[in-house]
Amino acid sequence: MSKEILQLENINANDFKNEIVKDVTNALKGYAETLQNPDNNKLLTRQETAELLSVSLVTLWDWTKKDILPAYRIGNKVRYKKSEILLALQQMNKFSS
Numbered sequence: 901m902s903k904e905i906l907q908l909e910n911i912n913a914n915d916f917k918n919e920i921v922k923d924v925t926n927a928l929k930g931y932a933e934t935l936q937n938p939d940n941n942k943l944l945t946r947q948e949t950a951e952l953l954s955v956s957l958v959t960l961w962d963w964t965k966k967d968i969l970p971a972y973r974i975g976n977k978v979r980y981k982k983s984e985i986l987l988a989l990q991q992m993n994k995f996s997s
Contacts, residue, residue: 943972943979952985968992 950960963969972979
């Protein structure tokens with residue numbers, strides 16, 4: 901077992917506690933959203949993904965090649981995680997909040 905030293909400067913205990921609480925709260929909110937909508941972890945086919953995004957299969961292939969949309973190869977099939985598709989869609993849309 902190795903010993904690591906963590907040195908904090910210019911922060912009081914209360915501010916440090918608040919930072920930890922804020923980060924843990926954000927992590928739990930993200931986890932809660934995943935639990936509330938388990939459908940977001942569903943793997944979609946190329947056709948389902950194209951229909952969800954209202955684009956052609958050629959456009960979907962192009963976005964995958966440009967790493968705009970992450971894809972997963974399972975055997976000789978390509979699948980997309982619905983949650984990652986929705987996240988990529990939000991990142992492409994500059995008007996989303």
